[in-house]
Amino acid sequence: MSINVPDAKTHFSRLIDRAHAGLIGQRRDGFNRFDGAFQALWWAPAGQRPAVADGLGRLWLLDHHGPSASALGFRAQFPPHG
Secondary structure, eight states: OOOOHHHHHHHHHHHIIIIIHHHHHTGGGGSOOOOSOOOOBOOOOTTOOOOHHHHHHHHHHHHHHOSOSSSBOSSOOOOOOO
8 A cells, every 4th residue: 555645644634633632732731941942053064964062062152142144943044154
């Protein structure tokens, strides 16, 4: 049996809606709020694999200085470095 991608998305959405809607709505109840940055995005040259220290540095930048071209979140948009 095969399912094409649009059908799979529809079936998965229905499963989530039915089986997990209540749990998803309560997902924050079991966690303490974290006010610092917990994810950071940045442009990297093709083929570069950032080290953990790079990620920690970008988190620090984002947490202390806000979004910039050096460290951004999903809501901020900056063009890649030329």
